[in-house]
Amino acid sequence: TVQQEAYVRLEQLHQAIMKMAPEPAGVDVRWKRSIGVSYFGTTRKYFLNGNNDLTFDYGKPFPIASYSYSANFSPHFCAHTDQGLVLMRGEQAESSSGIGITINTLDGNFITEGASDDSWTIDGYPVKMFSPIAKEQRKGYIILAAEPGSHSFNILIHRSGILPYKPVSRKQYLDYCISYYQKLYDGMIMAIEKRPLRSKEEQEAEKRATLARIAKQSGRDDTKMKAATEYYLANYKTDEQLRDEELIKMRKIKDAELKKFTDELEKTTREGLLDSPAMVLVKYYSDHIFETNPEKGYMLVTENPDYIRKDLPAYIPQLILFSWNWTDYPPHIEYEKMFQKTFPIEMLQAMIDK
Secondary structure: OHHHHHHHHHHHHHHHHHHHOOOOOOEEEEEEEEEEEOOOOOOEEEEEOOOOOEEEEEOOOOOOEEEEEEEEEEEOEEEEEOOEEEEEOHHHOOOOOEEEEEEOOOEOOOEEOOOOOOOOEEOOEEOEEEOOEEEEEEOOEEEEEOOOOOOEEEEEEEOOOOOOEEEOEHHHHHHHHHHHHHHHHHHHHHHHHOOOOOOHHHHHHHHHHHHHHHHHHHOOOHHHHHHHHHHHHHHOOOHHHHHHHHHHHHHHHHHHHHHHHHHHHHHHHHOOOOOOEOEEOOOOOOOOOOOOOOOOOEEEEEEOHHHOOOOOOOOOOOEEEEEEEOOOOHHHHHHHHHHHHHOOHHHHHHHOOO
16 A cells, blocks of 8 residues: 555656656656655664674664655767667666655765764764755755756755754764764774784894894995994884884874864854854864855754654655756756756645645
8 A cells, every 4th residue: 555655646746757758859768666664764773793894773763665756868879880870779878867756765865874884873863964055946945966066956845844854063063073083093092002012032132133134234344334233223112112102193193183173162162153053074074174165065964753743654755855967968958957947846845744
């Protein structure tokens, strides 16, 4: 029943697109639909598996379905054959260009996970990166750019009065960065401290062997031997000395790295911006901590489990992501213009909670 009801809604979308492009020109349109379980708003518990790789278990998901529709506009192209140039149909070309509609999930180009070894969660919900906001709007909807300067864009459609995500505050981000680097460098320092050292006898034996090799290589040139011996002894260090120097260097790096974030925390506190949304170019990057341009920066967010209404059937659309991706190929340019101008976004909005 869930699949049937979901596909009824996808068929409505398909018919709307067919009406817009009943006779495709310069392309072949390939469409598909799919359905599965939505993990929107589901907690994660991270752990290391038997291979010492980071992985996670999901908490209990909401009883909602995630389903999608895509229409790929594969361009026709000219191919060199034994008969000369031949126009090939688009169905023989792989293409991701076109439009996509996903329902009841934020996964994809809209929100990115970040590095696979990133286990940061807030209350069990993973911290993700929200796409930059492009300059233009479509019919009052905010456009989210999957990649600045590209022909890829996303529009998030949701019920009014509540967002399906929660911004991560600057304080939450800075607190985590401080903890993150504290653990990172403490681990490095501990590894140096626990590194096995050779015995004093082994080090002394190597030292004598090196001095003997210098004497042999110098032959009868006493001046050369003396200079080489003095240079070696002046720069000679025991394993303990090398370890201690490395520890001092690593602790200085740790202090300098942490200071960048503690200084930013003090500055953010003075400016009264602790509760402001954290926007970054790269997670945990210390030389450019916050990005203030919404057209470039990624807002850090977690999915908002309070957004999901539990009284609705699993197939009901509660949030919709409409995306399109085009190239500079002439038919794609024309279709991009057409979809931007005439695609019935209000039809998607009307499907929310229905």
